[in-house]
Amino acid sequence: MVRIPQISTPTTDKDKRRLRDRPGLEYLSLPLLLLVWQVLAMAFTNRLFPSPVAVSKEMWFLATEGRLLLDLGKTLLRASAAFVISMVLGTVLGILLGRQHWVDRLFSTWLLVGLNLPAIVVAILLYIWMGLTEGALILAVIINKVPLVITNIREGVRSFSPDYDELARALRMPMGRRLRLIFVPQLLPFVLASARTGLSLIWKIVLVFEVLGSDGGVGFRVSLFFQLFDITGILAYTTAFILVVMAFEYGVNRPIEGKVVRWRMDPA
């Protein structure tokens, strides 16, 4: 009679599993941020440090009366095209460099140069060759981003366990299956890290390039706001973009991640 409650009440469960698994903590995250921001904005009253309320009002205004949605659309299109291409290209090249020592050794310097080439140089050269086109912009972003992806993925590939390679060899796995079953799962943490930071980096690069050569988009508008020192406007645009990123994170990234890393044992 006493047995059942005893079973269902762990007495030495020290791992706060309940706290950890309680839903809702992430729903507190954003409100908390806004609260801190609001308090700070009220503490340091300054035209250049607008409160979240002011920013959301501005955002609403720009969305309904201004060109926010149009600009956001343009930028998103550019960023996502560049993102997808960079991730694919960077991952493939990263695997190549990670696996083939001689390729790595031959091109490691190129990678270093690619990593450290200022965006502006790439942009100017491409714009001059290709004109101020969407293609030039996206290509410039890709050229800027790919070395980063390669570096991350290469490091991931280098950390692969030779145990699984041996298994693949014993099973005579063809390359396709080997990629899918052996490489990708080990690479995933690196790809995830790369994707998380990648979108944000790409958006920042797009901003820079939109300033240099485009007739719209968030970067273009932000640089105008900057010339007017309209921080509220800048933050309104930024917030709009961050909302999109969050929607992506919670709508796409997390669910995929949850599925893909289901096998990972919960560290107790």
Added chain:
Amino acid sequence: MVRIPQISTPTTDKDKRRLRDRPGLEYLSLPLLLLVWQVLAMAFTNRLFPSPVAVSKEMWFLATEGRLLLDLGKTLLRASAAFVISMVLGTVLGILLGRQHWVDRLFSTWLLVGLNLPAIVVAILLYIWMGLTEGALILAVIINKVPLVITNIREGVRSFSPDYDELARALRMPMGRRLRLIFVPQLLPFVLASARTGLSLIWKIVLVFEVLGSDGGVGFRVSLFFQLFDITGILAYTTAFILVVMAFEYGVNRPIEGKVVRWRMDPA
């Protein structure tokens, strides 16, 4: 009598170990790049696409007659200060977020915001609060970079094997030893990736901020060159910086890496 040569000549060594271990392939890398560049520059003769010869002449000129060394010194100082602080801070916070689910869930949104906040916003606010000081510049760079490091490291921590945690628990390892023996070795590929891309990202951010407000440095000078559309000058400065990065890579990074990852089995 025949035996000795037989032994020393592997007959089924298919792994091109000899090619892989032959030194010198990395010494070919840079000349090859320069060659390709020179050929391209000769093919597309254009004022805005200078040859490596022109760039190195300019670099020599700027180093001896101009302020290249001074500017480079300034930028390096800023970049390395920001780099060290960001790496340490980002690694610590990344471990925290990777291990403590509730912290991660509470601050994941903050991280997203941090990742996507345009450099310009941070720079403006800090310059206004702190004036056009070195401190403001370095702090702005750190604020920009830390979320990237955190994201990378967090992903690394998440990929930790629970096997080793169990071992640590069985041995009742105190936190310090646990960090040193269990965490750091597993984290190393991620830290290496972060460090490799980190220096280049920081240098790019420093460039942006030096343009916005400072009294010298590579970014500052590059923006001047840009106003004159002097691509040769920009590339001269860039090359100088890349040379420093290479010296760092081959003088510091590689040797350390070689020591630290000695245990990794060579994938045959």
Added chain:
Amino acid sequence: MAHGPGLTLNIVEKRFDPLATPVLDQFTLNIAPGSVVALVGPSGVGKSTILRLVAGIDRLFSGRITVDGIDADKAHPPGFVFQDPRLLPWLTAIDNIRAADGKMPQATALQALAQVGLNGYGDAYPHQLSGGMQRRLALARALAINAEVLLLDEPFVSLDRALVNEIHGLLAELVGAKRPTVLFISHLAEDAARLADRVVVLAGRPARIVDDIELPTSRQQRDGNIINGYIRRIESAASTKTGTKL
């Protein structure tokens, strides 16, 4: 003479899957201070689970496990051998041993290495060792800290007979000299017959103690005949009482 602590296991429930039958349910076991207990039973019954609970590695269960009255996960670290070698691949053999205790002198680690027949391999990384050598290294790590409790999950597997005999001797000597409390798992009746004071036979899900055999003759006095008798007793207990296929 000093001897290791007593272990008491009062496990109300241990389950991995909230829906499936628990692995352990109302499981009680007391182990006398300084005794050597072998845990036998079919694959997947829950032997390793018990060992991990006693070691304080797994803390997700209801009930209480104590080591001389102290909660298992707060007690002194046991000498623990995992079912797999569980070595740190980035540390050399000697450093793997020293990882067990920050203050262990080099000499102690070298001695532990020698005890399991690995002299000369101190600077080798785990992947440079054969399977059996890795297991021996794991055993050396467990023995090197001189713990009062030894928890060994199939410590004699993957080793040739000569080596097993030697390690049996080593353990018997250690037990004779320091009288630690030992709980070990083995699928070979011979291991239990040579080393154990008591054999606990598990079966079923949730796991139950289906037999609990005392082996009264002291280790030093067990000759071939006695051991063969013990082996037969253990094997028959194991085969008749655990007939259930998993």
Added chain:
Amino acid sequence: MAHGPGLTLNIVEKRFDPLATPVLDQFTLNIAPGSVVALVGPSGVGKSTILRLVAGIDRLFSGRITVDGIDADKAHPPGFVFQDPRLLPWLTAIDNIRAADGKMPQATALQALAQVGLNGYGDAYPHQLSGGMQRRLALARALAINAEVLLLDEPFVSLDRALVNEIHGLLAELVGAKRPTVLFISHLAEDAARLADRVVVLAGRPARIVDDIELPTSRQQRDGNIINGYIRRIESAASTKTGTKL
């Protein structure tokens, strides 16, 4: 009747450390088509190394190893059991089996799982299985592809006696029906005495074949007495000829 291929090993040299004594030096071994050979010898002698060379996993050696005349690494994939389970942690049990062959039907994998007593565990991830269950899964993976060559590195370790007996039966049946060429490693003379046609005893560094024992009685006709006789023969060969401590 069809049977597995013959294996020829002509290893000029296999060494890991360019400075140390090689593990194998002028090592020759021929294995008849469809025979079952047990490889025994002290821990660290080079048994696993040989198995990996035959499987074409390790290609860094001088010499030649062929499977019916074809270079080992080009031959059909063998059914291979590593000394550790070597499962892919991100795949479920069933997917781990199917990883061995892209075109394997679900049913085949499920059957292989059932053969080793793991029915119902198809959707479990490796970390949710006990040590012995993981090893059984690894064995199931090796058997599921129906290979003509089976290379098994200590396949019976970490399993209780009842299970070992069953798997012995399973293998004997398989060998009787399909006559694959089998090379397996075990430290237990009993495994060899029950299953093998021939026992190769290794010792020393570089490893030498110190004894090569034919077990003439066919598997079906081996009764307790014959098996015990074989066990004694193998054990005495192993203990007298490999006296060298590693």
Added chain:
Amino acid sequence: AQDAPENATLVLGAQESGTVQWEIQTIKDLGLDQKHHLTLEVRPLADSRAGQVALLTGTVDVILSDFIWVSIQRSEGNMVTAVPHSLAVGGLMVSPDSAIATVTDLNELTIGVAGGPVDKSWVVLQAYYNSITGEKLADHVNAKYGAPPLINELLRSGKIDAGLNFWQWNARSKAVGMREVISVAQMLSELGVDEQPPLLGWTFTDQVANDKNDAIVRFLEASFEAKEILGHDDAIWERLKGVMGASDDPALFIQLRDDYRRGIVPRYDESTVQAAEQTFGLMARFGGSDLVGSSDRLAAGTFWSGFRK
């Protein structure tokens, strides 16, 4: 060209937030483009660098640029040419209660410079200081360089003692009470440049000047007509409040309007070019190659000879 019946098309790259928009809107509002048989396409640009990129890539036909840049490009072989657009220049600003009355009072103080160390105003200020004291200004003040709005902001919050900024930014400062110590125009004239040089010009490539000669000339006609109107017609300004960003700030509106009028180019002839040459010489002397590139003389053809006013 006057009798051409069909409209000629010209693509103008204009900074979205720049003062150039005022003139463009006036042209559109008054239909000056139609009047001169011109189809004016305006491509918005984010900033001046974007303009230079757009011009070089041929995306636009005309941008606004300073004549120094034009001269440098010409010396480098990039054949662009300019027609004066504006004389407006910046000045040295301080807070109303500041003790700074002349440039010599700057000693030991912090001055914020918009643009950078080779900003034209900064070079002029240095030249001016040198002409008075015979010493280098940079040795005596702590100069900080920053983006124009940042300089304004820092000046307002007292983090810098004086600010050297562009005229439209100074207008904003003036509107909130800041005081101009001396304008660049004054400094230039005291340095012996009698006529105000046209710092900004409509800039286009020689090729466009040839290929689209009609369109360019018609555009310049329209431009000068608009300037003329902006120079005296107050009513036309009312419509510009929006683009000026001064809809609800009358003081700023007046300040911007008046300062703009002071910078309107009255005419374009040889004397204009001479003033520019003089100024270029000054820039070369005090700004060095960082500012003017390798050539220390105004490149021939910097100002387009195909049009005079």
